Amino acid sequence: MRRLVSETRLDPAELVLPLFVREGVAAPVPIASMPGVVQHSLESLPQAVADAAAAGVGGVMLFGVPEVRDARGSGATDPDGILNVATRVAVEASAGRLVVQTDLCLDEFTDHGHCGVLDDRGRVDNDATLERYRAMALEQARAGSELLGLSGMMDGQVAAVRDALDDQGRTDVAILAYSAKYASAFYGPFRDAVESTLEGDRRSYQLDPGNRREGLREALIDIEEGADVVMVKPAGSYLDVLADVAAASEIPVWAYQVSGEYAMVEAAAAHGWIDRKRAVIESVRGIRRAGADAVLTYWAVELAGWIRNGDLA
Numbered sequence: 001m002r003r004l005v006s007e008t009r010l011d012p013a014e015l016v017l018p019l020f021v022r023e024g025v026a027a028p029v030p031i032a033s034m035p036g037v038v039q040h041s042l043e044s045l046p047q048a049v050a051d052a053a054a055a056g057v058g059g060v061m062l063f064g065v066p067e068v069r070d071a072r073g074s075g076a077t078d079p080d081g082i083l084n085v086a087t088r089v090a091v092e093a094s095a096g097r098l099v100v101q102t103d104l105c106l107d108e109f110t111d112h113g114h115c116g117v118l119d120d121r122g123r124v125d126n127d128a129t130l131e132r133y134r135a136m137a138l139e140q141a142r143a144g145s146e147l148l149g150l151s152g153m154m155d156g157q158v159a160a161v162r163d164a165l166d167d168q169g170r171t172d173v174a175i176l177a178y179s180a181k182y183a184s185a186f187y188g189p190f191r192d193a194v195e196s197t198l199e200g201d202r203r204s205y206q207l208d209p210g211n212r213r214e215g216l217r218e219a220l221i222d223i224e225e226g227a228d229v230v231m232v233k234p235a236g237s238y239l240d241v242l243a244d245v246a247a248a249s250e251i252p253v254w255a256y257q258v259s260g261e262y263a264m265v266e267a268a269a270a271h272g273w274i275d276r277k278r279a280v281i282e283s284v285r286g287i288r289r290a291g292a293d294a295v296l297t298y299w300a301v302e303l304a305g306w307i308r309n310g311d312l313a
């Protein structure tokens with residue numbers, strides 16, 4: 001009876017697995033603050049993509065961890081940069097079974113760790129960054145990325161990237177806009193995962209956690225600018241924003257269950273303080289219930305296995 005009247009179903013196709021790929025390592029490197037998650041090597045990446053595809057997961061989102069960083073994030077626009085190489089590897093491994101997506105942001109590639117380039121006073125230069133994003137988008141498209149994840153929170157980034165793609169005839173490449181991305185403490189473990197060099201914070205371009213209307217406004221602007229999917233991030237602490245965006249949007253709405261959300265459950269479970277499996281399922285179900293059409297989650301493959309086995313009790 002409960003199954004028959006359930007309002008929120010889970011489907012592996014509505015899960016996206018974030019994957020980290022590190023340059024210059026021979027074997028996967030564990031991430032201390034994200035137990036069970038690794039930085040992949042180029043060699044271990046194909047199997048991870050194949051496992052996700054076999055589990056029925058809808059897509060993978062790739063993040064690169066380069067060996068060398070500089071002020072303008074040159075590695076992001078280098079066809080031989082780690083993220084672009086990894087994209088080619090993932091596209092081959094996926095063989096069309098899932099959607100290969102890429103993080104389009106400079107923070108992994110800049111030595112100062114910001115999501116954009118800086119002006120001569122050390123402030124993030126929004127419009128100069130858009131030029132970098134345009135170039136980055138074209139390289140990612142050439143590498144075979146099918147969905148570009150614009151996570152940098154620069155104003156006008158969706159319009160700029162859409163224009164750059166269309167100008168080169170790449171109308172086939174879609175845009176996932178991290179529209180309502182909040183300046184959050186829950187990104188902490190991710191910054192370990194990508195070995196972030198950030199000093200200071202991102203509050204001048206990411207949203208203030210107290211602002212609900214602004215999250216909706218950012219999503220509506222991105223839809224106007226040509227986004228194909230809009231996203232709310234983090235997920236668990238922003239379910240009201242997610243519900244607002246889901247109610248207003250005519251395009252798919254996704255949510256990112258971020259590294260800190262993952263780490264909290266894993267840490268509590270490791271202490272025996274929480275039922276890990278039930279907490280994982282409930283956390284993702286809650287995000288779907290609030291209105292997410294799909295969820296980026298580090299548990300994507302494991303959760304997909306439970307769903308397929310009908311093991312969600």
Ligand code: PBG
Nearest residue numbers: 105107151186187190258259260
């Ligand atoms: C920026 C980016 C971040 C995350 C995804 N893309 C970090 C940030 O804005 O600091 C965080 C994801 C997570 O915490 O799981 N490229």
